[in-house]
Amino acid sequence: MYPRSFHYHRASSLDEAVTMLGQLGGSAKVLAGGQSLIPLLKLRFANPEHLVDLNFIPATSYIRAEEAALHFGALRFGAMTRHAEIERSAMARTIPLLHDCAAGIADVQVRNRGTIGGSLAEADPSGDWANALITLDTTVHCLGSGGARSLSLQDFITDAYTTALAPNELVTEVEVKIPPKGSGGAYVAFKRSAPVYPSASAAVQLTMADDVCQDAAIALGCVGLTAIRATEAEAALRGKILNADASGNDKTIATAAEAARAAADPQSDMRGSAEYKRQLVVALVKRAIQIAVRRARGEHVEGVHLYA
């Protein structure tokens, strides 16, 4: 189906895009990679009268490292940075979970167009970025008619498909603090095939001192209206020795994975029954913890998504 007709506006700066949104009113939407918006237009689920295109604004697609005296620094991603740019970036690979996430999103066509800013603004409960980034210290920088402001990712996504963005406000940058030494993370998604959203996913970020887990963040994707922090599972790991050998029989990791099952709140749908997704969560959390522990030790482990 063709979209309903709309007026197309090409913004040449972020400030101009904000001004345009203010002038055009509630019937305007911004266009980033178009990988969520264009299908919605074609299905006529979204029918904006105006589209403000961000694609021709210079210097909105970048990955920068920031040194800092008081913390470990940060990586900064321009809102229009494509998933594929992050997948290919050596700088992004310094936080391996970011590479896992970018490399597993859909297929190469979607990754070449879709953007990190668009993905967070869409707040799709099945989207990968929010679930991966919530295990890190992530700030979303925004610009609106009232000026610039910054929100933690936790405060930015308020519900399924719902964010704290005001009507004329844009995501301009995503800032991710670099985890402390001894950290390792992994993002593992289970998909029926490459170009579809995951059936379930698990993000794990650990800080280890030798074999003892000092800190843990575990998030579950596609099994709730927003990413779910599995806080009981995190608590089950803190202060414990984690053994991520090939047998996969570590009792502490198994306990954490069971706690994650209890935290999941999935719905039955065409991707599987609720019980099936809970079982997936257990397997994905176990696998993500094992990879995270090995990466924290300094091992190079390619994170692989699982395909049915």
Ligand SMILES: Cc1cc2nc3c(=O)[nH]c(=O)nc-3n(C[C@H](O)[C@H](O)[C@H](O)COP(=O)(O)OP(=O)(O)OC[C@H]3O[C@@H](n4cnc5c(N)ncnc54)[C@H](O)[C@@H]3O)c2cc1C
């Ligand atoms: C076949 C297919 C499979 C996919 N599979 C996956 C998957 O497995 N995992 C996954 O995570 N995603 C998947 N996606 C979605 C993809 O990652 C999109 O790139 C992402 O959801 C939206 O990013 P976008 O840049 O394309 O945004 P757009 O589609 O252009 O915009 C999405 C929404 O966000 C708003 N918006 C965009 N940018 C901004 C901004 N800077 N500030 C404020 N609002 C903004 C738009 O107005 C719109 O409402 C898939 C898409 C397709 C078509």
